[in-house]
Amino acid sequence: MARRDAEAVQFGPLAGWIGFNLRMAQAAAFQAFAREAFGVDETRPGRFATLTLIAENPGISQTALSRANGRDKSTLTPLLNDLVKRGLVARERTKTDRRTYRLTLTTEGQAVLRRLTESARRHEANLDRLVGRADRARFLRILKRISSSLA
Amino acid sequence: MSQNRKSADVDLGALPDLIGYVLRRAQLEVFQDFFSAFAPFDIRPAQYSVLTVIERNPGLTQSQVAEALGIKRTNFVGMLDALEARKLAERRQTAGDKRSYALYLTADGTALMRKLKPVLKTHETRMIAKIGEDGRDQLIALLNQLADDPPAREGHNGAPVKPSKASRSVRPESAET
Numbered sequence: 001m002a003r004r005d006a007e008a009v010q011f012g013p014l015a016g017w018i019g020f021n022l023r024m025a026q027a028a029a030f031q032a033f034a035r036e037a038f039g040v041d042e043t044r045p046g047r048f049a050t051l052t053l054i055a056e057n058p059g060i061s062q063t064a065l066s067r068a069n070g071r072d073k074s075t076l077t078p079l080l081n082d083l084v085k086r087g088l089v090a091r092e093r094t095k096t097d098r099r100t101y102r103l104t105l106t107t108e109g110q111a112v113l114r115r116l117t118e119s120a121r122r123h124e125a126n127l128d129r130l131v132g133r134a135d136r137a138r139f140l141r142i143l144k145r146i147s148s149s150l151a
Numbered sequence: 152m153s154q155n156r157k158s159a160d161v162d163l164g165a166l167p168d169l170i171g172y173v174l175r176r177a178q179l180e181v182f183q184d185f186f187s188a189f190a191p192f193d194i195r196p197a198q199y200s201v202l203t204v205i206e207r208n209p210g211l212t213q214s215q216v217a218e219a220l221g222i223k224r225t226n227f228v229g230m231l232d233a234l235e236a237r238k239l240a241e242r243r244q245t246a247g248d249k250r251s252y253a254l255y256l257t258a259d260g261t262a263l264m265r266k267l268k269p270v271l272k273t274h275e276t277r278m279i280a281k282i283g284e285d286g287r288d289q290l291i292a293l294l295n296q297l298a299d300d301p302p303a304r305e306g307h308n309g310a311p312v313k314p315s316k317a318s319r320s321v322r323p324e325s326a327e328t
Contacts (some may be wrong), residue, residue: 009219012207013271014200018278019185022178023196025294027221029171049172052279056164070163070176120169127170130296140173142290145282147176150167 018146029127036126037119046071048120050079051113052106054089061094070149088112120143174297181278188274192267197222199267202228202256205240206264209293210253212245 014020037048053068060068066076083089083114088109094100096141105113131139144150166172194202197220204216211219217227231254234240239260242252258262279287306314 009204009215010207011219012203013268014203016274016291017271019178019196019274020200021291021298022174022317023295024179024221025297026174026178028298029174033171040164046175049166049175052164052166053161060161064161070179071182090279093156105276120171123171124169125246127297131170131293132296136170136291138289139170139293140168142282142286142293143170143173143287144167146278147173147180148281149180150163150173 011119012036029123032126033120033123036123037116046079047083048113048116050076050083051088051109054103055105055110060105063100065103070147083109109132122128184277185274188270189267192263192270194263194267198230198234199271201227201234202239202260202264205254206256206261209255212251212253213242216254236259 011020033048047067050065053065057064057068062073062076062080068075069076071079080089080091084091087106090106090109091101091102092104094102128136184198184276185199189195189199200220201216201222205211206217208216213227213231216222217224222230231240231242235242238257238258241255243255243259245251245253282290
């Protein structure tokens with residue numbers, strides 16, 4: 001739980017709260033991913049997932065993307081604006097519906113995603129080591145039962 | 152990867168096989184439930200954590216609480232300002248060190264925590280319903296293996312003990328949401 005140098009601190013009911021433990025582990029994993037991906041542009045894991053989803057589903061709409069990623073529009077829009085500004089994602093209006101945008105990766109976006117995917121692979125290998133190969137499947141199963149849309 | 156075709160035919164590629172991604176999705180979902188349950192009290196998860204640690208450890212300094220929860224110092228000051236403005240927690244100057252503050256709950260803070268306990272319990276019961284008591288125990292053990300990783304413990308929120316170039320340049324999303 002948390003940090004050993006803070007061992008004297010009593011966490012009380014937090015120690016058994018699923019949300020708190022998820023958050024601490026997730027923050028540690030993000031930090032490790034950021035270190036692993038250092039030197040690659042756009043190291044935030046949220047961006048990695050967004051770029052991956054657009055690459056896997058070229059032309060996807062913003063609504064479908066936010067649903068698939070479990071993010072609401074208010075957090076996705078600034079993220080996309082930033083990716084567009086950096087020239088990694090292209091946003092075009094669809095011919096049939098002027099209010100809908102199609103999202104695709106630019107060539108630069110594809111190159112960044114390739115580098116990030118390499119970092120993610122190394123990062124996952126580290127997480128596997130911590131969780132233990134044998135426990136990996138069990139871990140994913142429990143997490144997916146919590147996240148109903150992934151189950 | 153047809154088994155990964157979820158959410159209205161969107162292909163999630165390899166993401167559902169990545170621990171980091173699935174962990175994030177689970178955390179967002181649990182927090183979403185927390186937000187709805189605690190909205191009437193205007194308390195966010197990080198605030199609840201801070202109030203709990205202060206309640207359990209009255210008199211700890213700001214940096215001790217921030218460090219225990221992996222919250223960056225600069226962000227922690229703002230969080231405390233907000234809790235203090237709402238008269239839920241208070242800073243008291245420690246004798247002998249003018250720059251160091253000890254943290255305590257106010258009477259209002261203690262009363263609020265008493266009210267929040269059953270709210271957390273109900274929220275937690277809903278989460279346990281998804282994975283079972285046994286699943287919860289297994290999950291927490293596995294999560295601790297990740298959170299206790301020595302290099303990762305440098306700073307859960309980009310606040311390493313010894314700032315390195317890498318950790319200053321790249322910032323994971325704030326843990327204070």
